[in-house]
Amino acid sequence: MSELRNHTPDGPPAPIRAGREPRFPGGPVADPAGSHHERRIRSFQPRRSRVTAGQGDALQRLWPVWGLDIDGLRVLDLEEMFGGLPVVLEIGFGMGEATAQMAAADPGTGILAVDVHTPGQGNLLGLAERNGLSNIRVANGDAIILLREMLPPRSLDGLRVFFPDPWPKKRHHKRRLIQPEFLTLAAARLKPGAILHCATDWEPYAEQMLEVLSAHPDFENTQEHGGYAPRPAFRPLTRFEGQGLDKGHKVHDLLFRRPLGPA
Ligand SMILES: C[S@@+](CC[C@H](N)C(=O)[O-])C[C@H]1O[C@@H](n2cnc3c(N)ncnc32)[C@H](O)[C@@H]1O
Numbered sequence: 001m002s003e004l005r006n007h008t009p010d011g012p013p014a015p016i017r018a019g020r021e022p023r024f025p026g027g028p029v030a031d032p033a034g035s036h037h038e039r040r041i042r043s044f045q046p047r048r049s050r051v052t053a054g055q056g057d058a059l060q061r062l063w064p065v066w067g068l069d070i071d072g073l074r075v076l077d078l079e080e081m082f083g084g085l086p087v088v089l090e091i092g093f094g095m096g097e098a099t100a101q102m103a104a105a106d107p108g109t110g111i112l113a114v115d116v117h118t119p120g121q122g123n124l125l126g127l128a129e130r131n132g133l134s135n136i137r138v139a140n141g142d143a144i145i146l147l148r149e150m151l152p153p154r155s156l157d158g159l160r161v162f163f164p165d166p167w168p169k170k171r172h173h174k175r176r177l178i179q180p181e182f183l184t185l186a187a188a189r190l191k192p193g194a195i196l197h198c199a200t201d202w203e204p205y206a207e208q209m210l211e212v213l214s215a216h217p218d219f220e221n222t223q224e225h226g227g228y229a230p231r232p233a234f235r236p237l238t239r240f241e242g243q244g245l246d247k248g249h250k251v252h253d254l255l256f257r258r259p260l261g262p263a
Contacts, residue, residue: 023051027059028121028140029069042142043165043177044092044116055122062125063138070114070141072149078156081137082110088158089114089151089189091143091177094239096124098162101236103133109157114139114146143177144185151189159186159196163240166202178209180216187218190258195222198254199235201244206252219256229255 023030051059059067068076078087087110093099099113113124113136121138128136139146164177178198186196196219200206206228213219214226223229231253241251 023118024056024059024063026061027056027063028067028118029071040144041174043144043167043175044142045165046116049117049119051119051122054126055119057122058126058129059118059122062129063121066125066128066137067121068112068137068139070139070146070150072145074150075152076150078110078112078151081112082135085110085135086157087112087155088160089143089147089156090160090162091115092161092164093120093124094163095120096127096138098236098238099124099136100127100131100133102234103128103136104131105234107133107135110135110137112137112139114141114143116141144182147185147189153188154191156190156194158194159190161196161198162235162238163200163244164198164205166200166205168202168204173208176205176208178205178212180212183212183216183219187216187258192258192260194258196254196256196258197232197235198256199231199238199241199251201241201249201251203250203252206254209252209254213254213256218258220259222255222257228252 081087085108090099090111090113093113093115094117096113096115099111103109103111115121118140121140124136124138127133128138161177165175167173167175183196190196196213198209198213200209210228214221221227231251232255235253244251
């Protein structure tokens with residue numbers, strides 16, 4: 001059997017089988033390009049989590065309609081995917097409750113929601129169906145490959161990164177998503193004037209976000225005097241945020257814009 005090598009930064013490469021069958025026939029591919037494509041430090045930890053019967057059912061029925069496997073092999077036509085709606089990319093939607101709420105509150109905006117978490121993908125598809133939300137598409141795989149290989153330049157009207165994994169240990173800081181390199185890639189995919197909205201309950205990560213975003217030439221702070229933004233009313237409480245608040249954490253929102261630049 002042909003094998004690819006799955007390179008992990010913290011251990012020896014683990015063998016993975018190429019062309020593995022999806023766990024849910026018709027559902028997301030078990031091993032999208034993100035996990036074997038290249039040697040790179042990842043901002044997520046692959047996990048094989050339990051999927052409920054309802055989530056599995058949603059994955060099988062709805063993935064062919066609203067799902068997207070991140071294979072890194074084609075450039076997406078967002079206009080066709082979303083019928084011409086402006087499109088916001090949400091990276092790391094978790095279980096997707098907040099994503100569904102935002103999609104319901106703003107049906108005139110398409111949300112391309114990406115995560116590697118299978119139960120969450122099933123949950124969000126189920127929420128979209130039950131609430132009649134036709135403006136959500138769910139992508140499976142690494143957001144970096146989606147941004148780099150599959151989204152055209154200046155194609156996004158916004159980018160949301162809510163409560164990205166904080167990777168609190170110093171030796172894991174390199175796994176944090178919000179880094180200068182990521183911002184350069186994200187800026188290239190955002191339309192001029194589009195907003196990057198980050199939120200975190202992890203104070204040291206908030207400080208890092210503020211520092212790298214403020215220093216990045218492709219972004220400007222929407223706050224006239226710099227610093228964090230007041231929590232926008234449109235951002236629902238997310239699951240991860242609730243857990244942080246229960247622990248007494250303070251939440252910070254950061255709203256930065258890709259500048260309009262010269263006309
Ligand atoms: C801490 S959880 C937060 C989930 C949700 N936003 C919330 O607030 O409840 C972060 C999520 O980001 C996902 N994630 C991290 N890096 C990712 C990447 N490069 N591509 C896709 N998903 C990613 C993880 O799988 C995880 O589900």
